[in-house]
Amino acid sequence: MAQLFPKSANVHARVTIFGLVILICGAGWATSTIYWSPYTTNVDVPLQQPIPFSHKHHVTDDGIDCRYCHTSVEKSSFAGIPPTETCMTCHSQLWTDAPVLASLRNSLATGQPLKWIRVNDLPDYVYFNHSAHVAKGIGCSNCHGRVDRMPLTRKAETLYMRWCLRCHENPQQFIRPRDKVFDMAWRAPPNQEEQGQALIRQYHVDTSGRLTNCSTCHR
Amino acid sequence: MNIINTGASARWIYTSDSAQPFQGLSPSVETIKTVCRSHHVCHRAEAAVLMTGPTELSKRNKWLGRALPLLLSIIPLIAACRRDMMNQPKAKPLSESDFFSDQANARPIPPHTVAWRNARENDAFYTGLTNGTYITELPVKLTPALMARGRERFEAMCAECHDRTGSGNGMVVLRGFPQPPSYHVPRLRNAPIGHFFDVITNGYGVMYSYATRVEPEDRWAIAAYIRALQLSHNANASDLAVAEQQKLESRK
Numbered sequence: 279m280a281q282l283f284p285k286s287a288n289v290h291a292r293v294t295i296f297g298l299v300i301l302i303c304g305a306g307w308a309t310s311t312i313y314w315s316p317y318t319t320n321v322d323v324p325l326q327q328p329i330p331f332s333h334k335h336h337v338t339d340d341g342i343d344c345r346y347c348h349t350s351v352e353k354s355s356f357a358g359i360p361p362t363e364t365c366m367t368c369h370s371q372l373w374t375d376a377p378v379l380a381s382l383r384n385s386l387a388t389g390q391p392l393k394w395i396r397v398n399d400l401p402d403y404v405y406f407n408h409s410a411h412v413a414k415g416i417g418c419s420n421c422h423g424r425v426d427r428m429p430l431t432r433k434a435e436t437l438y439m440r441w442c443l444r445c446h447e448n449p450q451q452f453i454r455p456r457d458k459v460f461d462m463a464w465r466a467p468p469n470q471e472e473q474g475q476a477l478i479r480q481y482h483v484d485t486s487g488r489l490t491n492c493s494t495c496h497r
Numbered sequence: 498m499n500i501i502n503t504g505a506s507a508r509w510i511y512t513s514d515s516a517q518p519f520q521g522l523s524p525s526v527e528t529i530k531t532v533c534r535s536h537h538v539c540h541r542a543e544a545a546v547l548m549t550g551p552t553e554l555s556k557r558n559k560w561l562g563r564a565l566p567l568l569l570s571i572i573p574l575i576a577a578c579r580r581d582m583m584n585q586p587k588a589k590p591l592s593e594s595d596f597f598s599d600q601a602n603a604r605p606i607p608p609h610t611v612a613w614r615n616a617r618e619n620d621a622f623y624t625g626l627t628n629g630t631y632i633t634e635l636p637v638k639l640t641p642a643l644m645a646r647g648r649e650r651f652e653a654m655c656a657e658c659h660d661r662t663g664s665g666n667g668m669v670v671l672r673g674f675p676q677p678p679s680y681h682v683p684r685l686r687n688a689p690i691g692h693f694f695d696v697i698t699n700g701y702g703v704m705y706s707y708a709t710r711v712e713p714e715d716r717w718a719i720a721a722y723i724r725a726l727q728l729s730h731n732a733n734a735s736d737l738a739v740a741e742q743q744k745l746e747s748r749k
Contacts, residue, residue, distance in 0.1 A: 341668040343653035356590040401583040
């Protein structure tokens, strides 16, 4: 009987098998790369805002405290975005004809609020609370990065669940003294592990496991 | 979490923390009702801001980015469910509304209502005045904690212009804002403490009111701290305790 498969079938079989493996791995790799790339996570991607507001100018160059504008960050779940009136506190006198601020003046004249685009946007099925974190010594820069160096505001972290959990499982690696919460330049000292443990006791951080309970964040 | 029904045709107003609902409040009721606790629920109309979702462009990016891996794993249906859960039809603080004409879910305070914190139970405490004249005594107890609070708030809310010593050379002034008077001029040294409270509450000249940004308790804390700043620039060595004076002498 004649050979059913020509000799080249061996090569074809190998190429197909290896090709398939490579294809599957490649697809997996491509998927995860896209999933973790700024394309999906929006990390470090500045958005088109109604006014190109610069934290770098206002915080670093003009020395304005976070709480001057984000007034409710210590008291409420919501950090707060400054109303038009807050900007006008200074811009009624400064940069009064600047074209970049035209929509600000327009908002004041018409009473129509400015529409800022959310940079950090959790899905609605997640509960988050600023005051709970600020009160326990978690600083703005832990979650928002060096906002004071951002000419345009951008997201510093993915805000994925695994990112929240990384800290909720080991808060001692991140916690800092309360008076350093607004200090953008704070860095963990070499003895962070010990200091963190001490602060956890001092601030009565819940170590019963509630922090990693699903219902803490999905309520 | 509360879901608040504002009336027959209105949808819900959703608040995430301690806000009290506007329950069956009739505008004809003249008495002052205690309505809202948290600032973001009852924003003043001109003070409102909105936060919307990502722009169309980044929305599309996000959609593509999220959907692509799912498409690859051949469960495209999940993509649809996921978006519904991510943007639920509820209002969050300062979120955008397709119901109200100004597009803000944060509503202005209805007429004849006062936020419970602003209820004028104790006039001197909320206005700094008794019978139309500024009070000269701090209406709260002076404690080290109050001073520390005053210092923290002063440096966060006032030092931008008045600078940390109160001389009026803050960073924003150096960038062109009109210069405020120094706190260390005789007129302000002799001003009653109620005046400082009043300036924070109602503004003064080109300085805006800080009533929506600084709570009455904090205004008194700041006023007390300003007094301490003034004293720090207007003290004699003989005002010190004897032990401190000796320490000073030994430094010389």
